[in-house]
Amino acid sequence: MNQSMLTHPNLFTVEGMAGVVFLILIFVTLTGGFIACTSRRVVRAIAGLIVCFVGVAGLYFFLNSPFVSMMQLLIYVGAIAVAISFAVMLAAPEEKKKLGPTGPLEGPLAFGSAALLAGGFSVLVLKTKWPAMAKTNDGSIKEIGIRLLTEHSMVFELISIVLLIAILGALVLARRED
Amino acid sequence: MRLTLFNVVVAVIIAIAFAAVNAAYLVWAERRGAARIQRRPGPNINGPFGLLQPPLDGIKLMAKQLTIPGGADKILFIAAPVLAMFPAIMSFVTIPFSENIVAKNMNVGVLMIFAFAALGSTSLLFAGWSSRNKYAMMASIRAVSQTVAYEIPMLITTITVVMIAGSMDLMEIVHQQSGSILSWNIFPLFGRSHNILMPMSFLIFFTCTLAETNRAPFDLGEAESELVAGFHTEYGSMGFGLFFMGEYANIVIGSCMTTILFLGGWGCPFGLFPGVWWFIIKLYLLIATFIWIRWTFPRTTIYGLLNLSWKILIPLSLFNLLFTAGLLKVF
Structure with a gap:
């Protein structure tokens, strides 16, 4: 900023x-x-x-x-x-x-954990020195494609594993007989 | 062009007016065309050739009471027709009608059109669900399953064209087809593509446009013989009018896309008029084909419809994609 x-x-x-x-x-x-x-x-x-x-x-x-x-x-x-x-x-x-109580964390405990989380995030946001990011490229498809398949190819592969797991999970759920 | 508030407002008004006028007069063209095909006169009383029919219809629809069925989800019931019209108008922003007539050219123009087309199916869903009518619900489920099924071959075919052009910029795609009529994407061997399957891609794309806009012979969402009317069964007055206008605006967008991707956009086959007129001519020829097809082919069944997409069009377009990729690699 x-x-x-x-x-x-x-x-x-x-x-x-x-x-x-x-x-x-x-x-x-x-x-x-x-x-x-x-x-x-x-x-x-x-x-x-x-x-x-x-x-x-x-x-x-x-x-x-x-x-x-x-x-x-x-x-x-x-x-x-x-x-x-x-x-x-x-x-x-x-x-x-269904909007009723569903778990033991419902009620005051939920409030507490939510407040903790919100407070933590706020502290993080306020304490961090946000570096001003330079505009690295024009955001065009070609640029994104090159970056995705060279510098960030690991992320790309990991995402495909997530999709694979999702497909496998769907298959397991669909084939369960009960 | 400098981006001023005045320019933006003018562009928005022109986009909305173009969509609305087209929608109104395409209804008239549709009714006249249907009448011609069925050997009857059609609307010919109000004005010359019945040209005053659309504004009168509009006044009639606006004067009617908007009824909301009991037990319906009010917010979604009102939001659905608006959602039907809005993506089409948004898409007009990036469609280039000629070298200079384009509101905002984007380097992801193709994507933008498809992104907003995808918003359209939510309108069908909400219309069917919120009216709390079993028929409307069934119609919307049909319409959405159809839209989802035909989106896939359509996108794959578009990717083929994008691969040939090497760009998602609609202007750029048209520029690459400029020159003679033979360099249009639909013609194989002569243009950039050297792809003998291009006419097939055109056919796949056109079929998918028919299905995406829920037009006959794929208008399963509006099967009045089985579903009373369709997803808009409970809508009266301008709610129904907006669905109707949205349908025609979507047809215009689909024809624009076909023109740009396959028919060389504003490229002229042999001079005569400036480019934008050629764009308009191609556009309305395609729309006339839409109307012609609607009144000559009977409605398919839902199984035939889904089988056509999943078993024929998707494998064919995938093969086409691989073939094009191979050709681009070889040449």
Whole structure:
């Protein structure tokens, strides 16, 4: 974060408008996440999830990475959210999510752990010296492809292992006879 | 071009107006075309050739009461038709109609169109689910399973074209097909591709566009003989109108994409008019084909539809992808 961003820019400059857009995107993401967590109707929760995904895609776009942003929409909204809603719709539409106490951590203990987590994160955010990241490349597909298959090929391979495990898990669950 | 607030507002208004006017008048074209094919006059009372029919229909739809069925999920019920229209309008932002007529050219233009097309299926889902009607629900499940199935061969075929062009920039894809009519992507051997399977990719892409926009013969989501009407059974007034407009806007987007990816965009076969008119001509010829197909082919069954995608189109397009990759490596 450089010096110019630490001061408050005027609202009617480009930086000011960019800040407003950023805040709106964060608001959209958080609202979506909140709806997804608290809604009693499962399909409405999925709608919240989709709003959250769209907000995150907007954040990626804001951070100058249109490719990742479009992939977020294509994969998370177009594939994952639709797959989840398929699974839900095979159940009856009036089925409600159970919101009662489910585990021993419910209640004061949950509050405590959540507060601990939130406090820890806040301390981390405030204490860390955030280095200003230089814009390394233009975020184009070619650049991303080259980086992904050279510098970050390990990550790429690990992700494919995650997918493999997911497929195997689905097979195990589907073949279980009970 | 400098990005000012004025420019942005004008671009947004033009995009919305283009989508809305196209949707309204394609309904008219569809009804006239259907009538011609079925040997009856069609709407011809209001205005010359019935040209006043779309605005009158619009007024009628807007004057009607918006009813929300009891037990329906109100928020999603209202959000669904808006969601049907909005991705199509967003996609217009990045479609280049000619060298200069494009709101915002992006280097991931192809991806952007497909990303927003993917948003469209959520609208069908929510419409069917939130109306709390078994028929609407079944229709939306059908429509979404169809959209998901046909998205795959469509994306694979698009990747073939992107591989040939070496870019996801729609402008760049069109530029590479410029020159004579023979360098269009649909024609094999002459253009950049040297790929003899290109006409097949075009057919796969066009079939998938038909299915993605839920048009006949793939309009299983709107099977009025079995499902009352489809996912919009419970919608009246402008809610129904928005679904209708969304469908036609999606057809326009699909035809634009076919034109850009395979038919050389605004490239002129032999001069005469400036490029944008050629784009429009190709676009409306494709849309006319859509209408023509709808009124000449009967509806398929859901099994036939899904089998066509999973057993024929996906293997074919995968083979096409491998073949193209091999050709690009060899030449």
